[in-house]
Amino acid sequence: xxxxxxxxxxxxxxxxxxxxxxxxxxxxxxxxxxxxxxxxxxxxxxxxxxxxxxxxxxxxxxxxxxxxxxxxxxxxxxxxxxxxxxxxxxxxxxxxxxxxxxxxxxxxxxxxxxxxxxxxxxxxxxxxxxxxxxxxxxxxxxxxxxxxxxxxxxxxxxxxxxxxxxxxxxxxxxxxxxxxxxxxxxxxxxxxxxxxxxxxxxxxxxxxxxxxxxxxxxxxxxxxxxxxxxxxxxxxxxxxxxxxxxxxxxxxxxxxxxxxxxxxxxxxxxxxxxxxxxxxxxxxxxxxxxxxxxxxxxxxxxxxxxxxxxxxxxxxxxxxxxxxxxxxxxxxxxxxxxxxxxxxxxxxxxxxxxxxxxxxxxxxxxxxxxxxxxxxxxxxxxxxxxxxxxxxxxxxxxxxxxxxxxxxxxxxxxxxxxxxxxxxxxxxxxxxxxxxxxxxxxxxxxxxxxxxxxxxxxxxxxxxxxxxxxxxxxxxxxxxxxxxxxxxxxxxxxxxxxxxxxxxxxxxxxxxxxxxxxxxxxxxxxxxxxxxxxxxxxxxxxxxxxxxxxxxxxxxxxxxxxxxxxxxxxxxxxxxxxxxxxxxxxxxxxxxxxxxxxxxxxxxxxxxxxxxxxxxxxxxxxxxxxxxxxxxxxxxxxxxxxxxxxxxxxxxxxxxxxxxxxxxxxxxxxxxxxxxxxxxxxxxxxxxxxxxxxxxxxxxxxxxxxxxxxxxxxxxxxxxxxxxxxxxxxxxxxxxxxxxxxxxxxxxxxxxxxxxxxxxxxxxxxxx
Ligand SMILES: Nc1nc2c(c(=O)[nH]1)N[C@H]1C(S)=C(S)[C@@H](COP(=O)(O)OP(=O)(O)OC[C@H]3O[C@@H](n4cnc5c(=O)[nH]c(N)nc54)[C@H](O)[C@@H]3O)O[C@H]1N2
Ligand SMILES: Nc1nc2c(c(=O)[nH]1)N[C@H]1C(S)=C(S)[C@@H](COP(=O)(O)OP(=O)(O)OC[C@H]3O[C@@H](n4cnc5c(=O)[nH]c(N)nc54)[C@H](O)[C@@H]3O)O[C@H]1N2
Ligand SMILES: [Mo]
Numbered sequence: 083x084x085x086x087x088x089x090x091x092x093x094x095x096x097x098x099x100x101x102x103x104x105x106x107x108x109x110x111x112x113x114x115x116x117x118x119x120x121x122x123x124x125x126x127x128x129x130x131x132x133x134x135x136x137x138x139x140x141x142x143x144x145x146x147x148x149x150x151x152x153x154x155x156x157x158x159x160x161x162x163x164x165x166x167x168x169x170x171x172x173x174x175x176x177x178x179x180x181x182x183x184x185x186x187x188x189x190x191x192x193x194x195x196x197x198x199x200x201x202x203x204x205x206x207x208x209x210x211x212x213x214x215x216x217x218x219x220x221x222x223x224x225x226x227x228x229x230x231x232x233x234x235x236x237x238x239x240x241x242x243x244x245x246x247x248x249x250x251x252x253x254x255x256x257x258x259x260x261x262x263x264x265x266x267x268x269x270x271x272x273x274x275x276x277x278x279x280x281x282x283x284x285x286x287x288x289x290x291x292x293x294x295x296x297x298x299x300x301x302x303x304x305x306x307x308x309x310x311x312x313x314x315x316x317x318x319x320x321x322x323x324x325x326x327x328x329x330x331x332x333x334x335x336x337x338x339x340x341x342x343x344x345x346x347x348x349x350x351x352x353x354x355x356x357x358x359x360x361x362x363x364x365x366x367x368x369x370x371x372x373x374x375x376x377x378x379x380x381x382x383x384x385x386x387x388x389x390x391x392x393x394x395x396x397x398x399x400x401x402x403x404x405x406x407x408x409x410x411x412x413x414x415x416x417x418x419x420x421x422x423x424x425x426x427x428x429x430x431x432x433x434x435x436x437x438x439x440x441x442x443x444x445x446x447x448x449x450x451x452x453x454x455x456x457x458x459x460x461x462x463x464x465x466x467x468x469x470x471x472x473x474x475x476x477x478x479x480x481x482x483x484x485x486x487x488x489x490x491x492x493x494x495x496x497x498x499x500x501x502x503x504x505x506x507x508x509x510x511x512x513x514x515x516x517x518x519x520x521x522x523x524x525x526x527x528x529x530x531x532x533x534x535x536x537x538x539x540x541x542x543x544x545x546x547x548x549x550x551x552x553x554x555x556x557x558x559x560x561x562x563x564x565x566x567x568x569x570x571x572x573x574x575x576x577x578x579x580x581x582x583x584x585x586x587x588x589x590x591x592x593x594x595x596x597x598x599x600x601x602x603x604x605x606x607x608x609x610x611x612x613x614x615x616x617x618x619x620x621x622x623x624x625x626x627x628x629x630x631x632x633x634x635x636x637x638x639x640x641x642x643x644x645x646x647x648x649x650x651x652x653x654x655x656x657x658x659x660x661x662x663x664x665x666x667x668x669x670x671x672x673x674x675x676x677x678x679x680x681x682x683x684x685x686x687x688x689x690x691x692x693x694x695x696x697x698x699x700x701x702x703x704x705x706x707x708x709x710x711x712x713x714x715x716x717x718x719x720x721x722x723x724x725x726x727x728x729x730x731x732x733x734x735x736x737x738x739x740x741x742x743x744x745x746x747x748x749x750x751x752x753x754x755x756x757x758x759x760x761x762x763x764x765x766x767x768x769x770x771x772x773x774x775x776x777x778x779x780x781x782x783x784x785x786x787x788x789x790x791x792x793x794x795x796x797x798x799x800x801x802x803x804x805x806x807x808x809x810x811x812x813x814x815x816x817x818x819x820x821x822x823x824x825x826x827x828x829x830x831x832x833x834x835x836x837x838x839x840x841x842x843x844x845x846x847x848x849x850x
Pocket of ligand 3: 264265
């Protein structure tokens with residue numbers, strides 16, 4: 083039996099050189115090694131391309147900014163393996179659907195447009211033109227434009243996103259489900275209500291001025307490795323980094339920079355976190371409330387001048403602090419009053435504090451209220467809108483923030499639509515469309531009939547896999563614009579198309595020359611990106627070209643000559659400049675080294691809220707992190723119910739699985755594992771290595787189960803479990819969503835576990 087602590091100790095030795103070495107070996111094994119290395123060196127530099135790994139910003143000094151996981155993303159995209167006609171003639175869709183997510187993507191890059199033939203259950207080649215005509219005919223035959231769903235994944239560039247929303251809106255709908263509905267939606271909702279902008283208020287340089295950085299529910303060592311460099315530098319100059327994480331993530335504790343030669347050679351590592359708290363899943367709102375309550379009770383010096391001048395609703399919030407009991411705070415956060423007092427004192431003692439957060443905060447039922455609570459704490463001390471202070475939701479996909487700026491939004495604001503109407507001299511729909519939740523419901527009930535996906539893998543990424551697969555399968559036409567084969571291509575019944583596109587790393591050369599795209603990082607910096615490597619196949623088209631052609635086939639020359647835009651991204655940028663605030667001089671500005679800043683009203687103390695002030699939220703701490711009906715069911719199971727979080731390993735990019743290693747957590751060779759506190763396991767007469775089945779508890783009578791998961795002892799709060807996504811998506815009930823955000827509660831699922839009585843390997847079955 084391996085002790086949880088030992089395992090983590092071993093893992094701690096990882097990082098540094100090991101993290102680079104494994105990547106380099108992988109790259110050296112690749113046939114396209116020269117391109118890969120050249121790419122790596124160009125990544126995020128002015129004439130290079132934006133790393134598709136994450137949305138963290140780039141330091142302006144132009145140093146080589148790569149990380150292991152960014153390198154993996156590139157190696158994965160620039161593989162020399164390809165699949166085309168022969169592959170799809172060999173394998174039926176039913177066969178492919180029985181393979182793992184890893185196997186599907188590992189087959190290589192898609193090379194030609196394909197159409198599903200339901201008689202043979204196979205994908206067969208189709209010409210680009212025939213594919214565009216098929217989509218146009220189907221769209222134009224719908225009874226209402228609201229029967230079509232236009233999904234976007236956050237890798238899509240500003241240019242293609244702008245074109246895509248213009249196409250959807252001209253067609254007549256605001257049905258724009260997108261990956262951020264499953265990601266940072268709660269951040270947008272909470273920040274819009276509190277401070278009037280749905281984005282973070284800091285830029286990269288603010289991290290140089292902060293003397294406190296609070297990191298909530300985020301694993302940057304794996305998911306934002308370049309952020310670790312920022313944290314490491316901050317820690318070295320004495321900035322206090324305080325982590326709130328359900329797990330003791332190695333990267334947040336110690337980190338050796340892969341870019342500092344001395345640390346590489348000696349494996350020396352910087353201690354990152356000054357303090358590390360491990361709240362229970364869903365316990366952060368309680369934790370932050372406890373901090374604020376302690377500071378109120380001890381008469382800490384709130385920034386009265388700031389509160390009076392800039393905020394609203396403070397009395398109601400302070401009353402709520404009084405009303406919330408310490409018992410409630412301790413029970414829900416899993417932290418003691420003394421721990422929260424310590425964290426609170428640290429916060430109050432800092433001159434400039436930044437709080438960052440990611441999925442550990444946004445994927446709960448009460449995520450919006452949790453982010454409002456973090457904001458409340460900042461408002462009490464005026465910790466926003468000056469150098470080194472502010473709020474920083476750390477976005478995931480490399481352009482997910484830009485997608486939103488470009489209008490990928492099912493609830494566009496009136497100002498956005500008005501400007502679009504001025505540019506194109508016509509009206510656009512204003513009524514709300516579908517987010518991911520509503521789109522899947524509509525497809526499941528066959529109210530929606532066409533699903534078009536600009537990247538991503540909605541079938542594997544969304545909750546409740548059985549429900550979601552059926553929903554996608556119900557589409558009368560399923561169109562996937564993709565680089566690699568994935569689960570979403572295989573949920574087909576009638577018509578389906580796979581349209582293969584260029585990746586970020588590839589050269590997009592049109593009759594008008596080499597094209598650039600632009601992206602916006604988590605700090606509202608917009609910069610250009612240009613691929614360099616030869617495309618994986620001569621038949622690939624850029625995403626812009628594909629969308630322009632679908633639009634042309636469907637809408638003719640309305641409201642623009644789409645084909646003129648198909649090969650000319652600078653013309654699209656000129657339209658963006660006309661239509662969207664902050665993009666004046668777009669084509670000129672993107673030549674600035676490091677890109678240009680879009681600005682952020684809240685960062686300059688301008689509050690675009692209804693009241694014109696930054697608003698405190700006086701929401702009560704929820705009784706339970708689950709809905710009432712579920713709490714009642716949990717009560718029946720008494721002490722055997724756990725809360726499960728679903729998270730990423732070190733060897734995946736969302737639904738793309740690179741391999742079976744989760745080195746920082748000491749796991750190797752398997753992904754069907756369940757992290758458990760040894761005491762919890764023993765209480766259930768279970769041991770490290772035992773196989774279990776996991777069943778979720780929800781208010782309906784549907785059985786949601788995955789089987790044959792191996793227990794791994796881990797340093798995790800009692801009553802909490804962790805397992806990898808997307809394998810555990812069958813467990814997340816479709817209706818288990820965040821209040822106001824509609825985000826699946828992927829970090830708090832009530833489950834029971836039982837020892838598997840057979841060596842089951844049936845997740846694929848239960849997921850279908
Ligand atoms: N290499 C790589 N990079 C990525 C991605 C990837 O898959 N691979 N995905 C990209 C995307 S789209 C996104 S959104 C980001 C995701 O970045 P993260 O949010 O870091 O991703 P997760 O793996 O979901 O990790 C959630 C973290 O929050 C902690 N946590 C979970 N629940 C709670 C809670 O209730 N309270 C607290 N305090 N902590 C909690 C978990 O222990 C874990 O450390 O990364 C982006 N970058
Ligand atoms: N249980 C659980 N579920 C979750 C989460 C969780 O933490 N737990 N996280 C959620 C989050 S934060 C997110 S963002 C979503 C992710 O949801 P998505 O964004 O939909 O999924 P990805 O896995 O990033 O998409 C991978 C696919 O994108 C395609 N692709 C890659 N590069 C390109 C490109 O350049 N162009 C095009 N057109 N296609 C490309 C490839 O075909 C690949 O198969 O998942 C969510 N689902
Ligand atoms: Mo995400």
